[in-house]
Each structure stands twice: as structure tokens, then as C-alpha cells.
Amino acid sequence: MKKIIITAANGFIGRKLAEYFVNDYEVVALVRGKVDQVEGVKYLEWNGRDLGDWQLEFEGAECVINMAGRSVDCRYNEKNKAQIYSSRLESTKVLGEAIESCINPPKLWINSASATIYRYSEDTPMTEKAGEIGTGFSVDVCQQWEGMFYSFAHSKLRQVALRTTIVLGNGGGAMAPMVRLVRFGMGGKQGKGNQMFSWIHAEDFCRAVAFIIETPEIEGPVNMAAPFPLTNNEFMKTLRRVYRAPFGIPVPRFLLEFGARIIRTETELILKSRFVIPEKLMQHGFIFHFPDAETAAQNIKNTD
Numbered sequence: 408m409k410k411i412i413i414t415a416a417n418g419f420i421g422r423k424l425a426e427y428f429v430n431d432y433e434v435v436a437l438v439r440g441k442v443d444q445v446e447g448v449k450y451l452e453w454n455g456r457d458l459g460d461w462q463l464e465f466e467g468a469e470c471v472i473n474m475a476g477r478s479v480d481c482r483y484n485e486k487n488k489a490q491i492y493s494s495r496l497e498s499t500k501v502l503g504e505a506i507e508s509c510i511n512p513p514k515l516w517i518n519s520a521s522a523t524i525y526r527y528s529e530d531t532p533m534t535e536k537a538g539e540i541g542t543g544f545s546v547d548v549c550q551q552w553e554g555m556f557y558s559f560a561h562s563k564l565r566q567v568a569l570r571t572t573i574v575l576g577n578g579g580g581a582m583a584p585m586v587r588l589v590r591f592g593m594g595g596k597q598g599k600g601n602q603m604f605s606w607i608h609a610e611d612f613c614r615a616v617a618f619i620i621e622t623p624e625i626e627g628p629v630n631m632a633a634p635f636p637l638t639n640n641e642f643m644k645t646l647r648r649v650y651r652a653p654f655g656i657p658v659p660r661f662l663l664e665f666g667a668r669i670i671r672t673e674t675e676l677i678l679k680s681r682f683v684i685p686e687k688l689m690q691h692g693f694i695f696h697f698p699d700a701e702t703a704a705q706n707i708k709n710t711d
Contacts, residue, residue, distance in 0.1 A: 419579030503559035523547035576609025594655035600640030
């Protein structure tokens with residue numbers, strides 16, 4: 408079996424990928440410490456900074472998928488900012504060094520990135536070709552992250568940066584807290600509600616990664632998003648309809664700011680308008696199982 412190496416395979420998306428690929432590939436997972444394991448996956452410990460025995464697995468591997476990076480669901484104080492930078496840049500750098508040390512290196516390196524790299528947009532869709540880069544801390548993280556990734560570019564290595572939107576699914580991620588809000592009657596629009604909400608179902612995320620592996624023409628940045636983004640107001644209405652919530656109290660910006668301080672996160676995660684279109688995936692013929700929010704939410708509810 409061909410070998411796939413997945414970092415941060417104990418995280419929400421990393422575990423989904425390990426579960427998805429384990430039946431068709433030899434999956435090696437690089438993790439920090441003990442984790443709940445997926446049967447059939449080989450787990451190795453790494454620290455995301457230094458080379459070690461784990462790099463021996465890279466010889467002859469088909470693909471490396473790097474999902475490592477400290478969660479951005481936190482307050483952006485100086486300590487957390489430093490960790491957000493270092494966890495992404497250091498893990499990407501050491502993986503590049505491991506690949507370069509191989510006699511028979513992997514053919515493909517897929518690195519996590521973020522659609523947050525694009526500017527705030529309510530009316531202009533951001534594609535890989537025409538997307539406009541934004542400004543600020545989160546954008547700078549994304550730019551440095553991709554910069555580190557592409558600093559290891561060479562002719563024999565195909566590289567793909569996954570500019571990922573909000574991943575919706577069971578077992579973690581953003582869906583559970585949003586559903587809780589809906590069920591407790593707090594599922595109204597957040598802020599003005601006109602900010603665009605771009606997302607992708609976890610199953611389509613995994614299927615898209617498999618599609619990238621199998622489509623050698625795809626390289627460079629890839630927007631990991633469903634084809635039909637919608638406003639925050641429309642998305643919350645969809646959740647209320649699917650979960651049969653009779654009403655949803657709107658949450659104005661000042662309350663979001665207050666609540667974000669209490670739960671130690673940032674309102675950017677909710678209020679930034681992300682209008683992202685998966686142009687490259689669609690141009691190469693990828694078919695989404697869950698192209699619209701209602702279909703995705705209904706599936707997640709039915710499989711919860």
C-alpha cells in the first residue's frame with residue numbers, strides 16, 4: 408500500500424483524514440503525546456520542531472499532509488500570537504527538512520493553510536486566481552506560513568497549500584458550539600449578519616484531499632470551501648430550520664465582544680466576512696457531496 412503521513416492526526420481534521428485514508432493507504436500519524444488512536448494507523452511521536460526517527464517514514468512515501476498548528480480559538484495576546492506563529496512555521500520548516508533529507512522523497516506535500524489570508528469581503532468572491540490578500544495579524548500568519556512552505560519548492564515535489572474555510576462535521580470543530588446556540592434559543596444572526604460565511608463539510612474536505620492526491624495537475628493554493636457560501640444570517644436561519652428551533656435571538660457585536668473575553672477567544676472568527684469560492688477544485692471536476700449548507704447541516708444532524 409502507498410504511504411500517507413499525516414501530522415496533528417489527533418486534531419479534528421487530522422483524525423478525519425486518518426479515518427478516511429486508513430483503508431486504502433498505509434497511514435503514519437505524527438502526534439504529540441498519547442492520543443485516542445484510529446485502528447490501523449501507525450502513530451509516532453514528534454514535537455513539531457526537531458528532526459527525529461519519525462523522518463525515516465518519509466522515504467518512499469506517496470504524500471505528506473501537514474495539519475499542525477496551534478488553534479486560533481484563543482485571545483490574541485502576545486504569548487498566544489507567538490505560539491500561533493511558531494507552531495505553524497516550525498512544523499512546516501522541519502517537514503521540509505525531512506523531505507529534503509530523503510533519497511526517495513515523497514511526491515506530494517500538502518500543507519494546511521487558511522482562507523483567512525483573503526481580505527474581508529461581503530460582495531466579491533475570493534478565488535485562488537483573483538483573491539485579494541488582506542491585512543492584519545491573521546493574514547500575516549497565513550502569508551508567513553505559505554512563505555515557509557514554498558521556500559522548500561523544487562521541481563520534483565508537488566506542493567499544495569489548503570486555504571481552508573470553516574470545517575463542519577461531527578466530533579469537533581465549529582459545528583457543536585453553533586448547534587448549542589441554536590438549541591438554547593441564541594441562534595440568531597451574529598453582529599450585523601451580513602458577513603459571508605464560507606465553509607466545507609468534513610467529508611468533502613477529506614474527499615477533496617484525496618482528489619488532489621489523485622490529480623497531479625493540481626498544485627499551489629487550493630480553496631477548501633463549499634461552492635455556495637452564504638451570509639451569517641442565512642446560515643443561522645438554516646441551522647434553526649434543520650434543528651427545528653422556533654426562534655433565534657440575535658447577538659449584537661458588543662455582546663459578542665463581551666462573550667469573547669469571557670470564553671477567551673476573538674470575534675474575528677465570527678465577524679470576518681469570508682467569501683471564498685473553490686474555483687480550482689471545480690475547474691478540475693471535483694463534485695461536492697454537500698454543496699449547500701442545508702444538505703450539510705442535515706447530514707451532520709442525522710449522523711450525530
